[in-house]
Amino acid sequence: MATKEKWIDLFEKAVGRPPHVLEIEEGQKSDFDLKAIKGISAMGLD
Helix, strand or coil, rough: CCCCHHHHHHHHHCCCCCCCCHHHHHHHHHCCCCHHHHHHHHCCCC
16 A cells, blocks of 8 residues: 555545545545545545
8 A cells, every 4th residue: 555645646636636634544444545635635624
């Protein structure tokens, strides 16, 4: 899986904003799976 830094970078590019701390925690639960970004960003935290 990706590193935390790579995951955050791709999250910002895909979603257009930095991830919320809770989204980072969800990313960590998925072992920073890049495929999980869209689902995590749809949590409605922004």
